[in-house]
Amino acid sequence: MLDNYTTTLAPRVTRLRRSPTAAISERIRALRSEGRQVDNLGEGELDFETPQHIRNAAHDAIEAGDTKYTAVGGTPALKAAIIRKLEVENGLTYKHSEVIAGCGAKSLILNAMLATLREGDEVIVPAPYWVSYPDMVSLADGKPVIVNCEENAGWKLRPEALEAAIGPRTRWVILNSPNNPTGAVYGPEEYAALAGVLLRHPQVMVLADDIYELLRFERSYVALPQIEPRLKSRTLLVNGVSKSYSMTGWRVGYAAGPQTMIGAMEVLQSQSTSNPTSISQAAAARALEAGTGFVGDWISTLRSRRDIVISVLNATPGFRCSEPEGAFYVFVNVAGLLGCRTPAGKLIENDLDVATYLLNEAGVGVVHGAAFGMSPYVRIAYAVDTDVLRAACDRIRKACEKLVRPS
Template sequence: MKLAKRVSTLTPSTTLEITAKAKELKDAGHDVIGLGAGEPDFNTPEHILDAAKKAMDEGLTKYTPSGGLPALKKEIISKLEKDQKLSYKPSEVIVCTGAKHALYTLFQVILDKEDEVIIPTPYWVSYPEQVKLAEGVPVYVEGKEENQFKITPSQLKAAITSKTKALILNSPSNPTGMIYSKQELQELGQVCLDHDVLIVSDEIYEKLLYDGNEHVSIAQLSPELKNMTIIINGVSKSHSMTGWRIGYAVGNASIISAMTNLASHSTSNPTSIAQYATIAAYSGSQEDVEVMRQAFEERLNIIFEKLNQIPGFHCIKPQGAFYLFPNASEAATMAGFDDVDGLVKALLEEEKVALVPGSGFGADNYVRLSYATSLDQLEKAIERIARYMEKVTVNR
């Protein structure tokens, strides 16, 4: 049977593909260290689990409003008021089946055929695919390493055309871990205001910041920017709830209304039990969030130095999220490969270390390592990578 054209150009998620290959090797009995998955290695906090159990025991397992439970919307609004001093109405909030679904639904309702969306590189793997599924056109702007992988106002302005509909900003970034400063956001925001470009602000890693950095949402910088911004967020990373699939979008009421209408014909509603769990996540203690953040920061400080000591790997220190994104082009050349993808494949096959090639993020010379796993496993992985590089260097 012939498939629809809209899926003919899609590529599978690189991160999920690598994770699946690593699991396959592990199931076959190999000692694989997987540094590909973008999810915390902590279990969901106990009080959130208890809330889900309570919801099940009380029979709260039925349909909910398509846009999410009113009680959950209230908690999201309260969270945004407390954290970013932003004020929203329930009509400006939609709860979705994960932040990924929120993004997908957003692009479906704002894009017509050939509308352009500016995507800074390196980018999260699903951004361009979701834009293409909405018949939009991804327009890539390179965030250069010398600028901490961030784009500049002049780059943004040069990329805008009469077809530009939106800009995606991901801060803290997946895969680089970099964050935009308040000044940088202000300057990029002004370009968007000048050219009537919607800002899609993906803030899913906002709670995972290091070295004293604080999260700034572009929406909080001015009323004008708030009106031009759709915030995307969720509890997957902040509360270790990746499998619960709860995310949300906040912003312009007409856009949120359209997203809610679309959701009513696709998912009906996010899972009821997961919504009640998320109410507990936001209304309860945030101590576990900070414990997890501190653990990630400790791991980062230890393995960052060790990775940079491996010949051929050069990395700038991330400010947030839980990824290292080193330039490995020199390492690939030293190992005799034409590209970094070949090096990643060899490390998985020969040393049983699963990394994600930067090609999936629009940055061919890089690799992504997730440090959302135990320090013991991380140190073993770094040792294996170093061992491999020493071996190939000697052999050559």
């Protein structure tokens, strides 16, 4: 009888895609296990080691026996560190009941959607977007409303586009700065213009995903409530230690926002992941308390790597990329490769074909732009060893030179 049992999946699961970035990484691991040389320029994490003082804090926590359950929403020490960080670095004041630590920023964003969306509520998602936003909205029974942000507009949501997208069922707008996948950074004037629209629509909340906050090249970071304090009561700031502190595997994110929302997110967390690991929380508290003096050297290295990618790819026929302002991605226009044929005669019709060709021919993993809601582009992550990056870019160039252009 059990052999004939058919599992029936819930509709909410069938609405989801598998994470494209995770799928690329798994494909690369499989190829490497077969003995292939493949460089992964598709994964969103720094290659730098977690700073020593943060690792020491984790070790100290273990030795002190800090290995038990904690409060669901985070230890008092971590919450205090989050509050101090937001006050000192961002000029924003929050109470303990207005902050939460979770198992990565990703779970906090999902819990915010689950806590607030009714079936059919709309969430404005500017494209290009991080791959998980639309799926998390759908999982929470909401409707993602995709608003395209063009390259010639700096990849940023314009106030007139925001105004046009807002309807009676709009519940959220998601803003990600610095942006994944484009590296775009919103400045004070741009936030002020968006704030002017949002003040006219009090039913719309703002989810500000600031996970790449420290990874900027020239423009200063600002939080939306700094520019327009009247929006603080309906803004959820989401951040964490994964990207800026090279702690992706530690799985600690945090959020700050209205007490009612934070409380609901904590209830959801209590019935799902519960608290982040006690050891990771101790490390995250140390990260937030100890300052960011190490980041300058990281930015210098990332800038040189960014310049390598831009230099090589802009000299490669069929590629065109603008200079990102932050994060560690280049979002590359590959329209010039569409219509070409591979040496084996396969027609390149879209950006997925481009990514597949680069993986197979050049041994380089990148993510196709359609995964981020914008074609024809590919995302290249340059947070890898500089020599590896240079060699990978050279193989991309050589692979593209093998393509047969349409006559």
